[in-house]
Amino acid sequence: MNDITNTPRTTPRASATFDEYTLSEIRRAAATGIYDIRGAGAKRKVPHFDDLLFLGASISRYPLEGYREKCSTEVLLGTRFAKKPIALKIPITIAGMSFGSLSANAKEALGRGASAMGTSTTTGDGGMTNEERGHSTQLVYQYLPSRYGMNPDDLKRCDAIEVVVGQGAKPGGGGMLLGQKITERVAKMRTLPVGIDQRSACRHPDWTGPDDLEIKIEELREITDWEKPIYVKVGAARPYYDTALAVKSGADVVVVDGMQGGTAATQEVFIENVGIPTLAAVRQAVKALQDLGMHRKVQLIVSGGIRNGADVAKALALGADAVAIGTAALVALGDNDPHYAAEYEALGTKAGAYDDWHEGRDPAGITTQDPALMARLDPVAAGRRLANYLAVLTLECQTIARACGKSHVHNLEPEDLVALTIEAAAMANVPLAGTDWIPGRGGNF
Amino acid sequence: MNLSLRSSSVLDGTTHVDLATSTVRELNGALHALKPDTNETLWKIANPRGLHAIAAGLDLPVSVEIDGPVGYYCGGMNKQARIIIEGTAGVGVAENMMSGLVHVKGDASQAAGATGNGGLLIIDGNASARCGISMKGIDIVVKGSVGHLSAFMGQAGTLTVLGDAGEALGDSLYEAKLFVRGTVAGLGADCVEKEMRDEHKALLASKLEAAGILGEVDISEFRRYGSSRTLYHFHVDNVSSY
Numbered sequence: 001m002n003d004i005t006n007t008p009r010t011t012p013r014a015s016a017t018f019d020e021y022t023l024s025e026i027r028r029a030a031a032t033g034i035y036d037i038r039g040a041g042a043k044r045k046v047p048h049f050d051d052l053l054f055l056g057a058s059i060s061r062y063p064l065e066g067y068r069e070k071c072s073t074e075v076l077l078g079t080r081f082a083k084k085p086i087a088l089k090i091p092i093t094i095a096g097m098s099f100g101s102l103s104a105n106a107k108e109a110l111g112r113g114a115s116a117m118g119t120s121t122t123t124g125d126g127g128m129t130n131e132e133r134g135h136s137t138q139l140v141y142q143y144l145p146s147r148y149g150m151n152p153d154d155l156k157r158c159d160a161i162e163v164v165v166g167q168g169a170k171p172g173g174g175g176m177l178l179g180q181k182i183t184e185r186v187a188k189m190r191t192l193p194v195g196i197d198q199r200s201a202c203r204h205p206d207w208t209g210p211d212d213l214e215i216k217i218e219e220l221r222e223i224t225d226w227e228k229p230i231y232v233k234v235g236a237a238r239p240y241y242d243t244a245l246a247v248k249s250g251a252d253v254v255v256v257d258g259m260q261g262g263t264a265a266t267q268e269v270f271i272e273n274v275g276i277p278t279l280a281a282v283r284q285a286v287k288a289l290q291d292l293g294m295h296r297k298v299q300l301i302v303s304g305g306i307r308n309g310a311d312v313a314k315a316l317a318l319g320a321d322a323v324a325i326g327t328a329a330l331v332a333l334g335d336n337d338p339h340y341a342a343e344y345e346a347l348g349t350k351a352g353a354y355d356d357w358h359e360g361r362d363p364a365g366i367t368t369q370d371p372a373l374m375a376r377l378d379p380v381a382a383g384r385r386l387a388n389y390l391a392v393l394t395l396e397c398q399t400i401a402r403a404c405g406k407s408h409v410h411n412l413e414p415e416d417l418v419a420l421t422i423e424a425a426a427m428a429n430v431p432l433a434g435t436d437w438i439p440g441r442g443g444n445f
Numbered sequence: 446m447n448l449s450l451r452s453s454s455v456l457d458g459t460t461h462v463d464l465a466t467s468t469v470r471e472l473n474g475a476l477h478a479l480k481p482d483t484n485e486t487l488w489k490i491a492n493p494r495g496l497h498a499i500a501a502g503l504d505l506p507v508s509v510e511i512d513g514p515v516g517y518y519c520g521g522m523n524k525q526a527r528i529i530i531e532g533t534a535g536v537g538v539a540e541n542m543m544s545g546l547v548h549v550k551g552d553a554s555q556a557a558g559a560t561g562n563g564g565l566l567i568i569d570g571n572a573s574a575r576c577g578i579s580m581k582g583i584d585i586v587v588k589g590s591v592g593h594l595s596a597f598m599g600q601a602g603t604l605t606v607l608g609d610a611g612e613a614l615g616d617s618l619y620e621a622k623l624f625v626r627g628t629v630a631g632l633g634a635d636c637v638e639k640e641m642r643d644e645h646k647a648l649l650a651s652k653l654e655a656a657g658i659l660g661e662v663d664i665s666e667f668r669r670y671g672s673s674r675t676l677y678h679f680h681v682d683n684v685s686s687y
């Protein structure tokens with residue numbers, strides 16, 4: 001008889017396919033019978049700006065002095081048709097995030113931080129609040145499929161209009177806001193019963209396709225007397241064609257949001273499996289603009305996973321005019337801060353991983369409508385943190401641009417970049433580091 | 446007379462604009478520039494020829510009478526104005542209206558009154574698909590029939606149809622109230638027929654009165670449809686509807 005206790009045993013081995021997360025999700029699904037809903041963007045690792053490097057100056061290129069020589073950062077958006085284009089001091093904007101998904105204090109803080117740095121904020125799927133209008137010197141008003149809170153007065157008091165076709169976290173999906181966050185004020189702004197689980201429409205109610213979109217944009221211009229820039233925002237799915245069609249429809253600015261882009265609440269399966277990475281989308285969007293002779297005439301804003309000045313510089317080098325940030329801005333305000341570690345644990349998660357934003361129990365007072373939690377976020381101090389963070393992004397981007405010898409961040413170009421991986425080289429259409437090989441060159445993009 | 450218009454004339458207090466010689470931009474620009482105390486309160490528009498966004502974004506109690514067919518989004522986001530269309534209307538007539546009146550004397554295309562927050566939209570003929578889609582408080586009275594998916598996701602307001610309704614009426618309905626006199630080809634998810642009590646008859650009567658047809662139709666011939674509110678909360682038992 002074998003002595004079991006003395007037989008050597010192999011180390012318990014978890015499956016790579018059925019990993020811990022997968023197993024927990026199967027159990028959760030089996031217990032509830034309904035898909036997992038959460039906030040934030042794709043959490044899986046995808047090719048990203050980290051996979052690119054700048055070459056910097058050398059004998060054949062000379063750099064600019066870090067603290068002396070000018071490296072400009074201003075951006076003009078909406079120069080194509082709008083009588084009053086938007087002038088930003090930095091190439092970083094705050095992406096659309098709804099009042100409802102965010103607290104009024106968080107919206108105010110976003111406005112304060114962005115305004116301090118001379119950039120714009122954006123409303124979201126829930127209408128415009130007086131707080132955010134009041135605290136944002138430049139406010140972009142989203143025109144979404146749901147049209148929650150849409151009205152001509154706000155259309156006239158905004159600085160630009162963003163027609164939202166899709167979002168990177170969920171191209172082809174509508175918004176969600178669960179009952180816990182549909183408070184009286186949120187419900188009233190959206191004309192909905194208090195406390196219901198709200199699902200926004202995924203298609204616009206009164207236009208389908210690029211020919212209709214062109215007429216819709218014409219109507220919005222007529223209502224606002226052709227003053228305001230009109231952006232079209234798409235989730236990164238077919239960025240070459242979507243960008244081309246947005247231009248054809250008369251957009252002043254195209255916003256392309258990659259799959260890492262955050263969301264307030266969406267099905268996990270949607271976030272992780274639909275859409276393409278930001279890195280893969282930028283070059284296609286730029287190519288569309290170039291093929292139409294519209295690069296820099298119609299401006300391109302890129303978003304989805306922008307975290308630092310290097311990401312900003314890389315997006316600009318690939319041809320974007322500006323970037324937009326969502327998640328990073330929330331983190332700057334205080335989202336997922338270790339300060340609230342114990343409370344995150346009490347919610348069954350941990351600081352840094354908390355994404356049940358739809359439940360409205362955010363200890364940091366940002367993704368909530370609970371007055372007590374919301375009161376924890378001081379909009380002045382949080383706005384200050386956001387302004388600091390935006391300043392750092394800008395300085396970092398300038399640092400890289402100067403190292404590459406550029407007197408304006410828009411002078412960064414694909415020739416300044418190489419890729420660390422074959423995937424990134426193919427997606428960004430830049431050579432693999434140390435080679436002159438661009439995989440896929442000769443293809444259509 | 447407004448100088449920004451190339452061809453307009455004022456006769457007997459009425460401003461005449463001919464869209465064969467003036468542009469929609471000139472017309473809308475002139476209408477938007479009116480001051481609250483204007484005495485140019487009646488505008489007659491000739492040759493609209495299916496042009497888009499005619500009289501969009503108005504915000505004064507003026508009357509605009511359009512002699513012929515209009516294209517997309519006529520009277521879009523209207524506030525206060527009274528807009529009469531002597532012809533057919535393209536997609537999204539009176540879309541997102543806030544207040545005032547838009548009256549289509551002919552048929553209307555898809556998404557008539559879409560997302561409207563207030564005011565009254567009267568359509569003498571038929572309305573196509575998605576009439577009153579995502580309506581948020583507007584009152585719509587259609588004297589003919591409406592197409593499929595009408596009042597889809599309707600949040601508030603009333604849709605009154607003297608004729609028939611197409612497939613999937615009131616799909617994913619919130620709190621909009623629907624009254625149909627004729628047949629309904631099919632109800633959408635979460636839309637059910639509801640009892641027509643006195644308060645609903647009174648509500649319907651007030652809408653018919655606003656549309657100037659109270660007494661011309663028999664209120665007892667209408668049926669009321671509304672939300673069963675079962676999809677208001679995500680629930681495992683509703684999975685087939687998601």
Ligand SMILES: Cc1cc2nc3c(=O)[nH]c(=O)nc-3n(C[C@H](O)[C@H](O)[C@H](O)COP(=O)(O)O)c2cc1C
Nearest residue numbers: 095096097098124125261262264304305325326327
């Ligand atoms: C809390 C939250 C709410 C959002 N709400 C909206 C919205 O209402 N409309 C919209 O177009 N995008 C919305 N987004 C997406 C952002 O506009 C943006 O595309 C995205 O956050 C960019 O990616 P990033 O989060 O990685 O920076 C939301 C994102 C977050 C995190």
